[in-house]
Each structure stands twice: as structure tokens, then as C-alpha cells.
Amino acid sequence: MGDAGTERFRDPELMRRLAEHLHRVVGRRDLAFMHVCGTHENAIARHGLRSLLPDGLRVIAGPGCPVCVCPPAEIDLAVRLALEHGVIVTTYGDMLNVPTGRQSLAEARANGGDVRVVYGAADAVELARATPRRQVVLLAVGFETTACITAAVTLADPPDNFSMVVSHRLIPPAMEALLEVEGLRIDGFVLPGHVMAVTGYREYEPIAARSGPMVVTGFEPVDIMLGLVQLAELAVAADPRVANAYPRVVRREGNTRALAAMESAFDVSDARWRGLGSIGASGLTLRPQHHRLDATRRFGLEPDPSLPEGLPGCACGQVMLGMLEPEQCGHFGQACTPDTPWGPCMVSFEGTCRNRYLYQGA
Numbered sequence: 001m002g003d004a005g006t007e008r009f010r011d012p013e014l015m016r017r018l019a020e021h022l023h024r025v026v027g028r029r030d031l032a033f034m035h036v037c038g039t040h041e042n043a044i045a046r047h048g049l050r051s052l053l054p055d056g057l058r059v060i061a062g063p064g065c066p067v068c069v070c071p072p073a074e075i076d077l078a079v080r081l082a083l084e085h086g087v088i089v090t091t092y093g094d095m096l097n098v099p100t101g102r103q104s105l106a107e108a109r110a111n112g113g114d115v116r117v118v119y120g121a122a123d124a125v126e127l128a129r130a131t132p133r134r135q136v137v138l139l140a141v142g143f144e145t146t147a148c149i150t151a152a153v154t155l156a157d158p159p160d161n162f163s164m165v166v167s168h169r170l171i172p173p174a175m176e177a178l179l180e181v182e183g184l185r186i187d188g189f190v191l192p193g194h195v196m197a198v199t200g201y202r203e204y205e206p207i208a209a210r211s212g213p214m215v216v217t218g219f220e221p222v223d224i225m226l227g228l229v230q231l232a233e234l235a236v237a238a239d240p241r242v243a244n245a246y247p248r249v250v251r252r253e254g255n256t257r258a259l260a261a262m263e264s265a266f267d268v269s270d271a272r273w274r275g276l277g278s279i280g281a282s283g284l285t286l287r288p289q290h291h292r293l294d295a296t297r298r299f300g301l302e303p304d305p306s307l308p309e310g311l312p313g314c315a316c317g318q319v320m321l322g323m324l325e326p327e328q329c330g331h332f333g334q335a336c337t338p339d340t341p342w343g344p345c346m347v348s349f350e351g352t353c354r355n356r357y358l359y360q361g362a
Contacts, residue, residue, distance in 0.1 A: 008222075009218075009220030009221065009223060010047075010221050010222065011222065015221055015222060015225055018225040018226060018229055019052040019053075019225060021229055022052075022053070022054060022057070022225065022228055022229050022232060023054045025229065025232045025233055025236060026054040026056055026057050026232050026236075027054075027056075028056060029056050029236065030056045030057075031057050031058070031187045031188070031232065031235055032057075032058045032060060032185050032186060032187050033057070033058070033060065033186070033187060033188045033189070033228065033231055033232075033235075034059075034060040034061075034062045034178070034186045034188075034189055034190070034322055035059065035060075035061060035062060035064060035190035035192070036062040036063060036064040036175060036189065036191070036192065037064035037191075037192035037194075037195070037350075038061075038064045038065035038066075038067075038068070038348065038349070038350020038351065038352070038355075039192065039194070039219055040064065040190060040192060040219065041061045041064065041352050041355050042349060042350060042355050043219045043221070043224060044059060044224060045355040045356060045358070045359040046355070046358075046359055047221045048359070049221060049224060052225070053228075057228075057232070059190070059228070060186075060322035061319070061320075061322065061352040062178060062320065062321070062322050063178070063273060063275060063276060063320040063321070064192065064350065065320070065344070065345070065348050065350040065352070066141050066142040066143055066146070066169065066350070067092075067094045067095055067098060067141060067344050067347065067348040067350065067351070068274060068275075068316060068320055068343075068345050068347075068348055068350070068351055069169060069174075069273045069274050069275065069276070070095075070098070070141050070167050070169075070274065070344070071272045071273070071274050071303075071307075071309070072098075072100040072101055072102075072274070072307045072308070072309065072310070073100075073272075073303035073305065074139075074165065074303060075095065075098055075100050075104075075105065075139070076100050076101075076102060076103075076303070076304055076307055077139075077165050077295075077301050077303060078091065078095075078108075078115075078137065078139040078165055079100065079103050079104075079108045079113070080301060081137050081165070081295065081299060081301070082105070082108045082113030082114060083103075083108055083111065083112070083113045085135070086114070086135075087134070087135040087136065087295075088114045088115075088116060088127065088134050088135065088136045088137070089105065089108075089113065089115045089116070089137050089139060090115075090116050090117070090118045090123070090124040090127060090136060090137065090138050090139070091105065091115070091117065091118070091138065091139035091141070092117065092118070092119075092142075093117045094347060094348040094349055094350070095139060095141065096109075096115070096117065097341060097347045098341075098343075098344045098347050098348075099310070099311055099314075099341065099342065099343060099344075099347075100307060101307045101308050101310075101311065102307070105139075114134075118138070120149060121138055121140060121146075121149050121150050121152075121153040122149075122153060124136060124138040124153075124162065125153055125159070125162055128158065128159050128161050128162035129159050131161075132161055133161075134161065135161050135163070135298075136161060136162050136163075137162075137163050137164065137165060138150075138162070138163075138165070139164075139165045139167065140164045140165065140166050140167060140168060141167045141168065142168055142169075143168070143171055143192075143195055144168075144170065144171065144195050144198045144199050145194045145195050145197075146168070147168040147262055147266070148198050148255070148258035148259075148262050150164070150166070150168065150265070151258075151261040151262045151265035151266060152261050154265040154286065154293060155261055155264055155265055158293065160292075162293065163292075163293050163294060163295035163298050164286075164293055165295050165296060166284060166285060166286060166294070167283075168283065168284040169271060169273065169282055169283055169284075170281070170282050170284070171192075171195060172203055172204060172207060173280060173281050173282035174273060174276060174279060174282055175189060175204075175207060176207060177273075177276055177279050177282075178276075178322075179207075179211050181321055181323075184321060184322055184323060186211075186322075187212060187235050188212050188213045188214060188215070188231045188234065188235045189208075189212075189213075189214040189215075189231075190214075190217055190227055190228070190231065191214050191215065191216045191217070191242070192216075193216055193218040193223070193249055193250055196216045196244075196246070196250040196254065197249050197254065197255060198254055198255050198258045198259070199254045199255075199259065200251060200252050200253045200254025200255075200259075201214075201216055201242045201244065201250070202252050202253060202254075204242050205241075205242050208240050208241060208242050211240070212235065212240050213231055213235055213242070213243070214231070215227045215228075215230050215234070215242070215243045215244075215245050216242065216243070216244045216245060217245045217246055218245075218246040218248075218249065223245065223246060226245045227243075227245040227246075230243045230245050231243070264287070265286065265287060266285060266286060266287060267284070267285050267286075267287050268281050268283070268284060269281070269284065269285045271283025271284075274309055274310070274320070274344070275309070275317030275320040275321055276317075276320075276321070310342070311342050311343065313330075313331060313342065314331070314342040314343040315328075315329040315331070315343075316342075316343035316344060316345040316346075316353070319352050319353060320345065320352070325356075326345070326352055326353040326356040326357070327356065329353075332353060332357070333357055333360075337357065338354055338357060338358070341354075
């Protein structure tokens with residue numbers, strides 16, 4: 001999309017009209033919507049969208065940052081591979097500074113581990129081809145948007161010196177778990193457009209029918225505000241449907257080729273989430289025919305269950321559940337900053353605490 005197209009989705013007059021309509025729809029009601037996407041939190045904070053909302057409408061940041069929900073024990077696997085097994089560990093930049101209770105990947109690199117940042121799974125495979133005498137491991141994190149790319153790499157016959165620690169997570173089971181959290185009120189969900197472009201939203205319709213409305217949105221200000229308007233209309237009407245406010249990208253059935261690749265590469269498994277604990281059928285593991293690419297099997301590693309969820313006093317778990325706003329944490333902006341993070345929510349580009357810190361007052 002060119003500049004003119006982007007400006008259309010940031011048009012101030014259109015934003016003003018949408019905000020006025022949202023105020024009329026919400027009226028004096030109290031509503032709480034949750035998004036499950038760190039990119040949405042970044043856009044909402046960066047563009048100051050909360051300042052346009054009615055007083056009675058809260059938009060809560062949920063567990064939508066894949067770096068943030070990755071448990072320390074899985075990051076620790078990559079640290080051990082770099083330091084104890086001498087492999088080249090590759091991962092995405094946001095993972096480097098996430099505290100584990102032992103060493104972060106950045107600290108492992110400072111201590112002699114060969115840890116490198118890649119922009120995608122294919123880059124890690126190319127590195128393995130270019131260094132055939134070294135073992136190369138990818139710490140593969142993310143939701144369905146990156147899981148389909150990992151699946152494509154898996155099915156493309158990567159070289160024998162390449163393997164992965166798979167830490168992918170699936171969003172629908174986490175949403176089901178959120179609905180069971182005592183004391184957490186959610187009147188509707190904002191669904192991430194990039195995930196829905198892969199999966200479609202058909203799988204979310206039964207959840208909406210049981211729990212309340214949902215809307216698929218994109219990431220420009222107009223996209224988000226339009227989505228909130230549609231979600232508010234559904235909530236006020238007690239209409240538990242999934243609305244698609246991002247039809248230029250998302251289809252109900254999703255990307256069938258991407259879904260087929262994921263099904264060929266992965267089995268669904270139980271998985272741990274930072275802040276949410278173990279959630280059934282919320283993770284992905286390599287299918288038996290692809291076990292040669294499983295780094296934990298190749299190097300005989302198991303996650304260390306003794307590692308804590310976070311540093312003492314870190315409130316990331318509560319922030320990701322929507323039970324605590326970052327500003328309510330006594331360490332926010334004081335001891336805990338992007339330069340001295342206590343937890344992943346202050347590390348990642350998609351982390352709620354980092355975005356609130358960078359765009360305070362937005």
C-alpha cells in the first residue's frame with residue numbers, strides 16, 4: 001500500500017466521525033473489550049486512540065505478545081544450546097533481552113554463546129546451509145502468523161545441521177482460558193487481522209456464540225476505530241457474532257494453503273503460557289515424521305520446571321491477563337524500563353508495558 005492509501009486509514013476527519021459514533025453507541029454504558037494482539041497495543045498507544053474512547057469503554061491489552069507469553073524455561077533451552085552445546089542459536093530480536101531467571105539470550109551471547117538475530121525462519125535455514133560444519137537452531141516463537149512460516153520451512157527439506165525449538169502458540173484456547181479467569185470481565189474481543197488472514201475466523205464463531213461478540217480489525221487507526229464501533233454495536237445489541245472489519249485482507253476461511261502446511265508440519269499439544277499456566281491444545285509440536293528437526297530431541301534437552309515465571313515483583317503475568325494496567329505496577333517506569341526490564345512486557349515491541357512507557361499519556 002502506498003502513502004496515499006495509508007493516509008486514508010489515518011484520516012483525522014474520518015477518525016473524528018468514528019469516535020463520535022462510538023460515543024453515541026456506548027452512551028453511558030460500561031464496556032470492557034480485550035484485544036489479544038501486541039501489534040494492536042502498539043498502534044493504540046502510539047496513535048493515542050484511548051484518548052478518543054468514551055469514558056465507559058475500556059480497551060484491555062490481553063496476552064497478545066508472543067515474546068511475552070513464551071515461558072522462561074523454553075528460552076532457557078536456547079541459552080543452554082548456545083552455551084553448553086556450541087550451536088548457533090537464531091531467533092528474533094525481541095527475544096534477546098527477555099529475562100529468564102538465569103541468563104537472557106543477550107547475556108548468553110555476552111558470555112560466549114553464538115546467538116544471532118534473524119528476520120525469519122528462512123534466514124536461519126540459509127545460515128545453516130552457509131555453515132555446514134555448525135549446528136544451527138532456530139528458537140521459533142509466535143502465533144499462527146509465524147507458525148505457518150515455520151511450517152513452510154519444515155516442509156521444504158532443510159539441511160541436516162538445522163533444527164528448532166518450537167514455541168508456537170494458538171490463540172483460541174487462550175481466549176477460552178481468559179473467559180474462565182475469575183474477576184476478569186470481557187464484553188467483547190478484538191481479533192488480530194494478521195492472524196485471521198492465516199486462520200480465518202470460522203473457529204472463533206462458536207466461542208463468540210458462547211461468550212460474546214468479536215471483531216476482526218487491522219492495525220491502522222481507522223481500522224481499529226471502525227472495529228471498536230462494530231464491536232460496541234454488537235455488544236449493545238447482545239449479538240454474539242464475529243464481525244469482519246478488515247475484509248480487504250481477511251476471509252472467513254483464512255489461507256487454506258497456510259493452514260494445510262501447518263497441519264502437515266505440526267501436531268497440537270498442551271503448552272505453558274507465561275501468566276496463564278498450562279492450556280490444553282494451545283501449542284504446536286513437530287509431527288513424528290519431522291522429529292529430526294526437533295532440537296530438544298537432537299540434543300537431549302528438557303525444559304527446567306524450576307525456573308520461575310518471572311523476576312520477583314514482576315507483574316507481567318497480571319498485565320497480560322488484563323488484571324493490572326502497567327501504570328498500576330510499582331516498578332513501572334522506575335526500576336523497570338526498556339533499558340532495565342524486569343519482564344518481557346517491557347522488552348518486546350509488542351509488550352504492553354513497553355508501549356505504555358514509550359507513549360505515556362497517549
